[in-house]
Amino acid sequence: MSHTHHDTRQTPPGFPTVRPRRLRYNPLVRDLVRETELSTRDLILPLFVRPGTGVRQEIGSMPGNYQLSVDTLVEEVGAARDLGVTAFMFFGIPEFKDATGSSALLDTGIVQQALRATRKAFGTSVLLIPDECFCEYTDHGHCGILHDHGGRQDVDNDATLEILAEQCVSHARAGADVIAPSGMMDGMVGAIRRGLDAAGFTNVPILSYAAKYASGFYGPFRDAAESPPQFGDRNTYQMDPANSDEAMKEVALDIAEGADMIMVKPALSYLDIIRRVKERFEVPVAAYNVSGEFAMVKAAAAKGWIDERRVTLEILTSIRRAGSDMILTYHARDVARWLKSG
Numbered sequence: 001m002s003h004t005h006h007d008t009r010q011t012p013p014g015f016p017t018v019r020p021r022r023l024r025y026n027p028l029v030r031d032l033v034r035e036t037e038l039s040t041r042d043l044i045l046p047l048f049v050r051p052g053t054g055v056r057q058e059i060g061s062m063p064g065n066y067q068l069s070v071d072t073l074v075e076e077v078g079a080a081r082d083l084g085v086t087a088f089m090f091f092g093i094p095e096f097k098d099a100t101g102s103s104a105l106l107d108t109g110i111v112q113q114a115l116r117a118t119r120k121a122f123g124t125s126v127l128l129i130p131d132e133c134f135c136e137y138t139d140h141g142h143c144g145i146l147h148d149h150g151g152r153q154d155v156d157n158d159a160t161l162e163i164l165a166e167q168c169v170s171h172a173r174a175g176a177d178v179i180a181p182s183g184m185m186d187g188m189v190g191a192i193r194r195g196l197d198a199a200g201f202t203n204v205p206i207l208s209y210a211a212k213y214a215s216g217f218y219g220p221f222r223d224a225a226e227s228p229p230q231f232g233d234r235n236t237y238q239m240d241p242a243n244s245d246e247a248m249k250e251v252a253l254d255i256a257e258g259a260d261m262i263m264v265k266p267a268l269s270y271l272d273i274i275r276r277v278k279e280r281f282e283v284p285v286a287a288y289n290v291s292g293e294f295a296m297v298k299a300a301a302a303k304g305w306i307d308e309r310r311v312t313l314e315i316l317t318s319i320r321r322a323g324s325d326m327i328l329t330y331h332a333r334d335v336a337r338w339l340k341s342g
Contacts, residue, residue, distance in 0.1 A: 036321040038313065040084035040339055044129065044286070045332035048224050049073045049114040050093035061220035062291055063298050065330050067093060070113050074121045083336035087127040089180065089328055090114050091225050094137050100145050101137030104167045112174040119175035129207065130171045132164060132181040132192070141229040143183035143237060154236050157185050164188055165195030172201040180263070182209040184237040184250075190257035205260035207286060211247035211273055214238035217266045217292030224291065247273050251281055259283075264324070266290040268315065271322040278323030287324035289316065294330040309338055 012018065023033050048059070048067045055069035068076055077088055092111035094103035103109055111130050118128055135143045144160030146153045160183065168179045179196065181188045189208050196204055214235045222228040239246060251262050262281065264274045265288035278285050297315070301308035312331050319327050329335070 036317055038317050038320055038335070038339070040332075040336045041086075042320060042326050043085050043332040043335060044087040044089055044127075044326055044328040045080055045085050046089040046091060046131075046328055046330060047073055047076060048091050048093060049110055051095045051110060059220065059224045061223050061295050062330060063302075064333070065224065067224065070110075070117045073114055074117050077118050077122065077126060080333055080336070081122065081126055083333060083340065085332050085336050086125065087129065087326070088118070089129045089131055091131050092136055093226050097137055097139040099139060100163065101134035104134060104137040105163060105170055107170065107174075109170065112170060115171060115174035115176055127177045128175060129178040129180050130176050132168050132171070132179055133183040134160070134163070134167075135183075135227040135229070136225045140231070141227050142232075143234070144185060153231070155183075155185070157187070157237075160185050161187055161191035165191045168192045169195050169199045169201070172196060172199065172204050176204065178205050178207050178261075180207040180209065182212060182263075182265075184209065184212050184234075184239070186253075187257065189254045189259045193258035206258060207261040207263060208254040208259035209263045209265055209288075210251045210254040210259060211270070211277065212238050212263070212265045213241045213270065215241060215266050215269075215290070215292075217269070217290045220291035220295045241269070244273060244276065248276060248280060251277050255281060255283060261286060263288060263328075266293060267319045267324070267327070268293050271318065274319065274322040274324050284325045285323055286326045286328060287319045287322070289319060289327055289329040289331070291330065297331075309334075313338065 023029055049070060050067045052069040053071055055067060056072045057067040059065050090111050094110050096103055115128055115130060118126060133143050135141055140146060142155050144155040147156040164181060179192060181192055189206055192206060254262065261284040262277060263286040264270050264277060267287035267289045274285060274287050297308060297311055300306045312335065316327055316329060316335060
């Protein structure tokens with residue numbers, strides 16, 4: 001006589017004994033068992049700084065976000081800080097652009113000015129993270145020095161490393177707390193680490209855009225930073241959205257070269273990458289909730305198609321749930337207000 005053997009490890013006893021809804025009836029119990037927390041401490045607000053005074057130019061495709069001059073940027077940082085947001089990423093729109101992005105290296109460069117002014121105004125109560133790249137500073141809109149590659153113009157990886165390290169040291173001198181290289185150049189983390197250490201900035205951490213994909217979600221940002229490529233695309237240096245193992249390789253290389261934190265960008269279509277990075281490497285992981293992700297929510301909300309607050313909080317919670325420790329997001333101010341109001 002045969003009888004079925006039940007392996008109790010695989011099939012836990014079920015209904016009616018087990019009722020998962022018991023933990024959902026009481027809102028206080030729901031709060032108690034919540035697994036993922038979203039707080040203003042997890043948010044980094046990206047800001048765009050440009051020359052001039054009193055400039056506060058709204059970015060059409062990114063409602064509530066502005067191109068700011070240094071003075072209005074300082075005000076914006078103060079207002080966000082009052083809401084509980086204490087970390088900021090700066091993108092610069094320079095006074096002039098040229099083939100090598102030389103304005104990025106000047107002591108008087110726009111981001112350098114913004115770092116000094118913000119540091120002077122708020123001391124150590126804010127965390128300042130300049131984005132390290134050249135696309136905003138070059139007249140061709142690519143992320144470094146170009147060279148002829150078999151009859152095609154492409155970024156010269158190794159020549160760009162040198163100026164990238166120089167840019168980072170200049171930002172560290174101006175008061176940067178964290179250095180965040182975003183150009184996806186091979187060897188960029190190692191070159192920057194060596195540059196920072198040689199200049200005496202051994203304690204300044206590097207947050208590397210290690211897994212940055214060639215994404216359609218960057219559209220509005222290119223309006224904001226005035227940095228679209230004047231020809232071609234960025235597919236030779238940013239990653240193919242179809243690849244996941246390759247991201248593991250990129251992250252491993254950056255950690256080996258000295259990256260202290262890792263970024264995955266964009267966030268929403270790459271939650272699986274965030275999860276894999278977090279589980280494999282156990283390092284602090286940032287995710288960039290990029291301009292296109294932001295713009296879609298804003299546009300649908302403006303049409304009354306979705307509940308902006310609910311959807312935004314759900315999206316950011318999902319990015320945290322996937323494994324990110326911090327989120328760069330243009331929703332930061334709104335979220336800080338909503339979290340405050342409970």
